[in-house]
Amino acid sequence: MAYRDLRDFLHKLERQHELKRITAEVDPVLEITEITDRAVKAGGPALLFERPKGSRVPVVTNLVASERRMNRALEVEALDEVAGRISSILDMQSPQGLLDKVKMLPKLAELGSSFPKTVKTGACQEVVRTEEFSLLDYPILKCWPLDGGRFITWPMVITKNPETGKRNVGCYRMQVYDERTTGMHWQTQKQGAEHFRTARAKSREGRMEVAVAIGSDPTTCLAGVLPAPPGMDEFLVAGFLRREPVELVACKTVDLEVPANSEIVLEGYVDLNEMRTEGPFGDHTGFYSLEAPYPVFHVTCITQRKEPIYLATIVGPPIQEDYFMGHAIERIFLPIMRMQHPEIVDIAMPAEGVFHNLMIVSIRKSYPGHARKTMNAIWSLGQAMFTKVIVVVDHDVDVQNFREVLWKALCAIDPERDVQFVLGPVDTLDHAARRQDFGSKMGIDATRKWPEESYAGRWPDEIKMDEATKRSVEAIWKHLKLER
Ligand SMILES: Cc1cc2nc3c(=O)[nH]c(=O)nc-3n(C[C@H](O)[C@H](O)[C@H](O)COP(=O)(O)O)c2cc1C
Ligand SMILES: [Mn+2]
Secondary structure (H helix, E strand, O other): OOOOOHHHHHHHHHHOOOEEEEOOOEOOEOHHHHHHHHHHHOOOOEEEEOOEOOOOOOEEEOOOOOHHHHHHHHOOOOHHHHHHHHHHHHOOOOOOOHHHHHHHHHHHHHHHOOOOEEOOOOHHHOEEEOOOOOHHHOOOEEOOOOOOOOEEOOEEEEEEOOOOOOEEEEOOOEEEEEOOEEEOOOOOOOHHHHHHHHHHHHOOOOEEEEEEEEOOOHHHHHHOOOOOOOOOOHHHHHHHHHOOOOEEEEOOOOOOEEEOOOOEEEEEEEEEEEEEEEOOEEOOOOOEEOOEEEEEEEEEEEEEOOOOOEEOOOOOOOOOHHHHHHHHHHHHHHHHHHHHOOOEEEEEOOHHHOOOOEEEEEEOOOOOOHHHHHHHHHHOOHHHHHOOEEEEEEOOOOOOOHHHHHHHHHHHOOHHHHEEEEEEEOOOOOOOOOEOOEEEEEEEEOOOOOHHHOOOOOOOOOOOOOHHHHHHHHHHHHHHOOOO
16 A cells, blocks of 8 residues: 555654654744754764744655655555566567467556546645645745745646646745745756746747646655656656555645645746746755755645645755655666666666766777777766766666775776767756867776777776685685684
């Protein structure tokens, strides 16, 4: 059974000692961040702040900020289980006979039950406010000292493509300007920005409707973060991952649907002709992202549960919760990458690489230049296009073992020969790029070089003791008492 909603997940976490209630009054301005930051770095539990200063709404942080809790959220023992389910769908062959067809039915049923389902009523509309409401009633965090204000950090921002009508769900931070206005931090390559541009191209005089849902069952909350291909509904992906459809309810004042089990929903619009300075914001790179103009969200209605819980996440110097989100995405998307690029054995994005700065890829190399082909593939693969440095190693290097990667990659390169530079789109948060959103990327071919790649030498063998000697030493090892 999938988690019904955020509070269902919180109850289950509490029973497993994975949730800590904080009853002392704590300030959503900076203090919650400091506590959350220390907790995540200590491998601590999810936190429920019951008395945030200045608000009657409790706040949750660090919800999935460990691999253990992420597994709980996705209801698996290990993330590879999710990858396995995806692989088995991708591997589906045309059935040969009746037996094959029958065997396929459960998989098809699984896919069929992923589609979101519209329901008439939802807990997220227990209270509907179109007149008296204010964002300032909620314990929205100011995360870091130089932040431009308070920011909603874990929203599901829902829009429809003005041309196709297809839904998009994205997690984009929202700076609170006043009681009813926020920023909308749609980075230029993201789907929200694309919807905004499409609407604007038709006419600048107008509005685009937006709904923002906050707090739902954990998989649905993660949907906004998923780098689903444009046009693919993230709620469909969430339905597949949680093995139960996401239930959606129509908004009260805009033509959009939101997860019925949400805690809080903001309904409103962005004015196609309005931009406003957003930021600075202490970002997941560990540095502040600077002020820049972004669209503005006007809230016209708030719906919520009678006693809502506000869900927030903190980004900042790694490791933070977003590392665990990124790691889950890495595992979930690996089978999809491998479908197009079967040479890929494994990938790793170390926390210190803040996702877009570093990807280590191992490949089974089968032709000259294969490593460079893989780099180019990654630079053309959705949001992996932002990857600033790609290190490609051979299949026998364990990419999850960063010490092994350092050792073997550094031994394997002739720097001038093996480094590939390209120019292209870079992450909006990359403050080192020559231009906002545009700059260079580097690939390092750290695979063994072949004669066909103009390598004139003879690649040496890696040192390994032979098995017979290992076994004979194993037999006497304990008696030697060399271990402390
Ligand atoms: C905590 C958190 C905050 C994020 N904030 C933003 C943001 O402010 N702007 C943005 O464009 N992407 C942000 N992202 C990344 C997007 O959610 C992510 O790229 C997502 O896949 C975009 O979906 P889309 O392709 O549907 O636009 C954030 C991610 C996380 C985990
Ligand atoms: Mn999307």
